[in-house]
Amino acid sequence: MTRKEILLYAEITREKYIHTVFFELANKALELSKKIEGCEISALLICEPDRIAQYLDGFKQSGIDKVYVFENEIFSNYDTNIYSKIAVNLVKEIEPEIMLIGATNQGRDLAPRISSALNTGLTADCTDLDINEKGQLAATRPTFGGQLMATILCKNYPQMATVRPKVFKPMGENAYRETEILRKGFDVSTVAKGVEMLEFFKTVEDAINELDSAEIIVAGGRGMANAEGFALLKDFADKIGGTVGATRAAVEMGLANKDIQIGQTGKTVRPKLYIACGISGAIQHVVGMKDSDKIVAINTDENAPIFDVADLGIVGDAFEILPQLINEIK
Numbered sequence: 001m002t003r004k005e006i007l008l009y010a011e012i013t014r015e016k017y018i019h020t021v022f023f024e025l026a027n028k029a030l031e032l033s034k035k036i037e038g039c040e041i042s043a044l045l046i047c048e049p050d051r052i053a054q055y056l057d058g059f060k061q062s063g064i065d066k067v068y069v070f071e072n073e074i075f076s077n078y079d080t081n082i083y084s085k086i087a088v089n090l091v092k093e094i095e096p097e098i099m100l101i102g103a104t105n106q107g108r109d110l111a112p113r114i115s116s117a118l119n120t121g122l123t124a125d126c127t128d129l130d131i132n133e134k135g136q137l138a139a140t141r142p143t144f145g146g147q148l149m150a151t152i153l154c155k156n157y158p159q160m161a162t163v164r165p166k167v168f169k170p171m172g173e174n175a176y177r178e179t180e181i182l183r184k185g186f187d188v189s190t191v192a193k194g195v196e197m198l199e200f201f202k203t204v205e206d207a208i209n210e211l212d213s214a215e216i217i218v219a220g221g222r223g224m225a226n227a228e229g230f231a232l233l234k235d236f237a238d239k240i241g242g243t244v245g246a247t248r249a250a251v252e253m254g255l256a257n258k259d260i261q262i263g264q265t266g267k268t269v270r271p272k273l274y275i276a277c278g279i280s281g282a283i284q285h286v287v288g289m290k291d292s293d294k295i296v297a298i299n300t301d302e303n304a305p306i307f308d309v310a311d312l313g314i315v316g317d318a319f320e321i322l323p324q325l326i327n328e329i330k
Contacts (some may be wrong), residue, residue, distance in 0.1 A: 002157045004039040005096040006032060009087070010067070011056070011106055012047055014200065018055055020213065021102030023170035026062035027165060028129055029100065030175055035131035036097070040065040044090060046083055052181060063175035068094075069183050074231050077197040078106055084113040085191050090184070091118060098137050098157050100129075103162040111162045121154035123161045127268065127287070135160065142264035142284075149264075165212045166270040166291075211260060215272045216242030219262060219289070222249040223278020223299065223318065226281060230255050236322045239329045245269065247285045263288035277318040281306025298322075 006029045011019040026041065033039040043064050045055065049071045059067055070086050079126050087110070091099060099114070101107040115122035123139035127149070130138045137159040143150040154160065211217065218237040220230055230244070237244050246256035248263055262269055263285040274292035279285060281297070281304050289295070290309050297310035298318045307313040314321060 001099045002095045004052070005094060006036075006039060006041050006098045006100065007039050007044045007091070007094070007096040007158070008041065008064075009099070009101040009107065009110070010043045010045045010059075011102055011104060012045075012051075016054075017052070018058055019102055019104060019165075020170065021104060021107075021163070023058070023062050023164040024165065024168040025100050025102060026064060026173070027171055028163070028168045029165045030063045032098070032129060032131050032137075036131050036135060041098075042094070042096070043067045044070075044087060046070045046086055048073060050078050056179065056181070059179045060176055062171055063177050064179050065177055066180040066182055069181060070186050071183065072186070072188060074188055077200075079193070079195070079197075080109055080113060082186075082188055082191050083110055083195060086186050087114045088117045088185070091158055099158040099160045101162045103164045111160065115160050117156070118156075120156040120158060120160055122150075123152045123154065126161045126163045127167050127264070129161060129163065164268045166268045167275065169270075211243055211245055211262070211267050211269050214243035214269065216240055216275075217262075217269055217271045217273070217289075217292075218242045218275045219245035219247065219278065219279060220250055220255070220277050220318075221247040221279030221285070222253065223280075224250060224255060225278070225319075228257065229278070231321065232319065232322050236326055239326055242273075242275070245289075248277055248280075276306050276310070277322065279306050280304050281309065 008025050010022045013019050019133050029041045045067050052069055068090055076279045101111045111122055119159055122330050126139045126141045128140040132138045136153050139161040140149055140151045218233050220233045224230055233244050245262045247261050248261055250256050251258050265286055268288045270291045272293045274295045278299045286309055295310045296312045297306040298314045298321055301318055302315045
């Protein structure tokens with residue numbers, strides 16, 4: 001018998017913060033819980049000892065009813081085998097109706113291992129969640145290369161989904177709750193350790209292209225034409241403290257790495273300022289950036305669909321306009 005409980009995975013970053021996607025999931029879980037009578041929201045936290053005090057206020061402000069905490073020095077680095085075993089054991093114990101995990105690199109590794117061990121379904125890379133008239137989790141994600149959106153139901157429990165960062169807004173108003181902390185034990189020696197982390201190196205690309213947390217994004221599409229076009233975007237982005245993004249078309253042309261692709265088949269972003277250069281505005285791209293606070297579009301085609309979502313439109317050639325802006329900034 002499943003409990004009316006939504007379990008969220010609270011991922012800890014390498015910088016020892018809770019990943020922002022958790023707070024986005026918490027806000028959505030509050031919305032979903034209103035459609036499930038008597039539903040509680042809980043979190044799974046796997047961390048080093050004496051860390052819970054650092055995170056407790058965040059849990060309270062996010063409306064989390066209780067946190068299941070697993071503490072051990074060995075949890076300083078993520079380990080697939082150990083983390084998945086902890087999650088599987090907890091789910092078997094508490095039997096939640098729904099489990100949600102952020103579609104981060106870690107979440108994409110962890111979630112399928114949990115669902116496979118529990119013999120339940122998993123809807124990955126979701127862009128929306130709802131509870132249908134039968135009380136089931138209705139998870140929506142892109143399919144057929146981003147050409148269609150599919151809403152998927154899971155027939156087994158827990159109903160599982162991973163959700164892209166920046167799809168939902170974090171922390172709604174009046175979400176505060178007195179969170180209960182439940183410390184749990186786990187014998188790590190029972191799990192065979194197949195891989196050991198010796199050292200971690202952060203690449204230059206990773207440092208530059210952190211789209212999930214970027215406040216300013218300068219994105220290029222097919223209209224940027226060549227490598228020189230994206231070098232120009234990079235120069236401009238550096239001048240204004242921004243990060244470079246790309247459309248699927250630009251990625252397929254070999255102008256940009258898939259890691260910085262924005263849209264249905266890439267990342268969903270929500271920066272304070274989004275500058276779209278040489279981007280036509282296909283719906284597959286727009287759904288990934290339409291919730292940006294301010295959108296500026298530069299395109300030679302005055303009828304380009306991107307102008308329909310832009311706060312400010314500039315009809316012109318980005319190859320001419322960006323150098324002028326760079327000179328003004330200098």
